Amino acid sequence: MGSVGASDAMMRAAVASSADAMIAVDADLTVRLWNPAAERVFGWAAADVLGRRLRIIPEEHTAEHRAVLERVREGGHISFLTRRLHRDGRLLDVRAVVSAMRDEDGGLLGWVGLYRPVREDEAVQHQTAERIRLVRRLNDVVADLNTEPALSAVLDRVTSGLIELTGADAAGFVVIEQQTNTLKLVSMTGLPRNLRDSTADLRASLVGELLRSGRTVMLATSDTRALGDLIWSELEGLHTIAVGISTVRGSPYGALYALFSGRRAGHIELELLELFAGHAGVVIGNALHYDEAVRQRRHEQAVIEASADGIAVLDRDGVVKRWNPAAERLTGLTAGDVIGRPLPFPLPDLDGEPTIQLESGIWLNVLHTEIESHAEVVVDFRDVTEAKSLEAAKDLFLSMTSHELRTPITVVQGFAKTLVDRWEKLEEADRRRAVATIADRADALGRLVDNLLYSRAVPNGLTVTSEPFDLAGLLRGAAYGFRGVSERHTVELEVADDLPSALGDSMATDIIVGQLLENAVKYSPDGGVITVRAGVEGDVIAVTVEDDGIGIRANDRERVFERFVQGEAGDRRRFGGLGLGLYIVRRLARAQQGDVSAHPRADGLEGTSMRFTLPYDRYNA
Numbered sequence: 001m002g003s004v005g006a007s008d009a010m011m012r013a014a015v016a017s018s019a020d021a022m023i024a025v026d027a028d029l030t031v032r033l034w035n036p037a038a039e040r041v042f043g044w045a046a047a048d049v050l051g052r053r054l055r056i057i058p059e060e061h062t063a064e065h066r067a068v069l070e071r072v073r074e075g076g077h078i079s080f081l082t083r084r085l086h087r088d089g090r091l092l093d094v095r096a097v098v099s100a101m102r103d104e105d106g107g108l109l110g111w112v113g114l115y116r117p118v119r120e121d122e123a124v125q126h127q128t129a130e131r132i133r134l135v136r137r138l139n140d141v142v143a144d145l146n147t148e149p150a151l152s153a154v155l156d157r158v159t160s161g162l163i164e165l166t167g168a169d170a171a172g173f174v175v176i177e178q179q180t181n182t183l184k185l186v187s188m189t190g191l192p193r194n195l196r197d198s199t200a201d202l203r204a205s206l207v208g209e210l211l212r213s214g215r216t217v218m219l220a221t222s223d224t225r226a227l228g229d230l231i232w233s234e235l236e237g238l239h240t241i242a243v244g245i246s247t248v249r250g251s252p253y254g255a256l257y258a259l260f261s262g263r264r265a266g267h268i269e270l271e272l273l274e275l276f277a278g279h280a281g282v283v284i285g286n287a288l289h290y291d292e293a294v295r296q297r298r299h300e301q302a303v304i305e306a307s308a309d310g311i312a313v314l315d316r317d318g319v320v321k322r323w324n325p326a327a328e329r330l331t332g333l334t335a336g337d338v339i340g341r342p343l344p345f346p347l348p349d350l351d352g353e354p355t356i357q358l359e360s361g362i363w364l365n366v367l368h369t370e371i372e373s374h375a376e377v378v379v380d381f382r383d384v385t386e387a388k389s390l391e392a393a394k395d396l397f398l399s400m401t402s403h404e405l406r407t408p409i410t411v412v413q414g415f416a417k418t419l420v421d422r423w424e425k426l427e428e429a430d431r432r433r434a435v436a437t438i439a440d441r442a443d444a445l446g447r448l449v450d451n452l453l454y455s456r457a458v459p460n461g462l463t464v465t466s467e468p469f470d471l472a473g474l475l476r477g478a479a480y481g482f483r484g485v486s487e488r489h490t491v492e493l494e495v496a497d498d499l500p501s502a503l504g505d506s507m508a509t510d511i512i513v514g515q516l517l518e519n520a521v522k523y524s525p526d527g528g529v530i531t532v533r534a535g536v537e538g539d540v541i542a543v544t545v546e547d548d549g550i551g552i553r554a555n556d557r558e559r560v561f562e563r564f565v566q567g568e569a570g571d572r573r574r575f576g577g578l579g580l581g582l583y584i585v586r587r588l589a590r591a592q593q594g595d596v597s598a599h600p601r602a603d604g605l606e607g608t609s610m611r612f613t614l615p616y617d618r619y620n621a
Helices: 001-019 036-042 059-071 122-145 151-166 204-211 267-306 327-332 385-422 428-454 471-482 506-521 581-589
Strands: 021-028 029-032 078-087 093-104 108-119 170-177 181-191 198-199 218-221 240-248 251-260 308-314 320-323 355-357 363-371 376-383 468-471 489-495 503-504 528-537 540-546 595-600 608-615
Touching: 021 036, 021 471, 036 108, 059 093, 059 218, 059 267, 108 204, 108 376, 151 170, 151 181, 151 240, 151 251, 204 218, 204 240, 204 251, 218 267, 240 267, 251 267, 308 327, 308 528, 363 385, 385 428, 385 471, 385 506, 428 471, 471 489, 471 506, 471 540, 489 506, 503 506, 503 608, 506 540, 506 581, 506 608, 528 595, 581 595, 581 608
Parallel strands: 489 528
Antiparallel strands: 021 029, 021 108, 078 093, 093 108, 170 181, 170 251, 181 198, 218 240, 240 251, 308 320, 308 376, 355 363, 363 376, 468 503, 528 540, 540 608, 595 608
16 A cells, blocks of 8 residues: 555656646546646646646647547557647647556546647757648648539549548548438549448448547547448558548538558648548538529529510619510510610509500510619519400490490489479370380390390490391480480481381490480580481481580591590580590491491581481392
8 A cells, every 4th residue: 555655656746847748638628637847838827727628729730639639549649749829828839749548447538748848940840841831732622622613523522632631542521411310422532433322320430429429530440440331341451540520501511531541640631631621611511502503593594484474684784684585475576686785675663553565566564673682683574465455345345334324224314303303294195105215215224234244245345236127216216215304405306207227236226326315415505406317328327416515626526436535625524424425336336337427517506416327228128
């Protein structure tokens, strides 16, 4: 017991008396021994460092330090020139001798290092020059890596660059597939080609062991373990494997393997492997971004090319950069016609109507948005000509429906009001005639609604037929119907006794006559005589409706038949309406091979004469 105590005392005295700084760290790199020489060399007292992480490693020598510890993990020691930090921030040139400490059972306890300051002698200069050479060599390889944008080319260059840096006999890069817990060999140099895309279990591999340990580099030799995991046994004479993790976007992406079957790997090779794996992670990340950008571009290109919408991409000056096939079909302009030139049609205001019409008559709905990050404007446009036509047809149909319904409703309202207001003053025959007229108009109204509901002749609004009908009887009924509309107007009828049957559509004609009579009443607000005449003129029957109203200017007599137009002479514009009545009348007349026109009165008095013509039944005339 006394001899053991004396031996321990002797060891403590030797440590305290050593001229070299002696530092021991456990497996977690926590300082457990810091002798007086370490206090003198590095400036920290033992109380400041014991139980804490080692502070003397400069950042630029971190990878070197880890490589040295890994290299001596399985035994032996390494003597090398390096630099360490003083408490005051100075860098000290030292010679270090580092070895691993193990317990009686062979378990790793930690590492012990002896440090002796050295002067700026030839050895230090050589060590500095060697590090400069290695750093330059590393930078050259990394710079070469950065010239490759595609991931597959980068990975191939990584493995060849690793051999160039470390002098390894073969190298490989495996991708870590976390979801399946497998490794996949995606690139290699110095190994049989058939090994590409080989897989192995991540958990049982050196990479899995390295990830679990929290270290960034690992060295495995045939002296301490079997090297048959993965596919590395394919390299004849394999005795050493060095592994480093490459991290992409903060997560382990893959691992670099340096395989040695000839020369031995030292701490410098391990340091280079760790540094290179870190740089490779950055380059691989860039390549992944590039591949993603390429895939995105191809996807965008496919979408643009296949789009049924016209798509144009403009630069900040409004010059066309891209023009897809749909844009060619819609505008008739090829990419060669427009690329490098301004957009061939104006862009609508963002807050305005997005629909524009080209010179060809095509209507386009145009949307555009600015992509600030690319200083581009994307223009999307589609053909809405059919939609525009349908919209116009719908508007016309609704307008025509309202006008077609108005005439019989007006007659019914007029006679109903007459019956209510003058019931006691009317003779029994007049009452019956008024009720009969209401019934007749209601029947006509029912037929009109049925016709409208089942009509296929949109936008004409009615299915126009061509057959003989009694025009004289129709005119007598219409004239009688309007006699009850206004007490201030007198409706007179002058129809030839031998008027032949008209050839056309009786319902459409009833609408025409009713509209002309309604206009005559409307535009003669002071009352007067409305005269309806009908007779054969050449090969047509001519019907005129003449009033004592405000008249129509000569230059408006044709315009009043246009859509949404009213004459501007006198007070015509004060009578309201959409300006669709005469537009509808002319369409219905022309659909029956007839026509409608506006004229001044033949006797020169104030008023208007509306002339309506229809063909007649020559065979039965």
